Amino acid sequence: MNKTEQERLAGSIGRAIAKQRVLSQLTQEEVAERLGVGNEAVSRIERGRVIPNIVRLIELAEILNCEAAELLGQASSHVDDQASRVKQLLSPLKPSDRQLVVDVVEKLTIRLRVD
Numbered sequence: 001m002n003k004t005e006q007e008r009l010a011g012s013i014g015r016a017i018a019k020q021r022v023l024s025q026l027t028q029e030e031v032a033e034r035l036g037v038g039n040e041a042v043s044r045i046e047r048g049r050v051i052p053n054i055v056r057l058i059e060l061a062e063i064l065n066c067e068a069a070e071l072l073g074q075a076s077s078h079v080d081d082q083a084s085r086v087k088q089l090l091s092p093l094k095p096s097d098r099q100l101v102v103d104v105v106e107k108l109t110i111r112l113r114v115d
Helices: 003-023 028-035 039-046 054-063 068-075 079-090 095-112
Strands: none
Touching: 003 039, 003 068, 028 039, 028 054, 054 068, 068 079, 079 095
């Protein structure tokens, strides 16, 4: 994995952690306290400056009430992981709203398709 790929991965994981933290209604300070680290450490992870090791990722997932795989899946560029993420996003919506999202995605993929 080259440096550019590492930076992209770190940024994606950091954004996933930040998003889940906000959904969990926690501040960076609260997460840092539960991890036993300083606020700056959580900030560096969320900004993609540092990739958490597997132990830290599992600790973060426990604090954020999710699975580590969910955080990694949100950061993945693999189509199956992205499809799973879309499924998670669609599941709480009522059927008419799910259809609206599917229609928008379909139109976007047609527009963005590179033949």
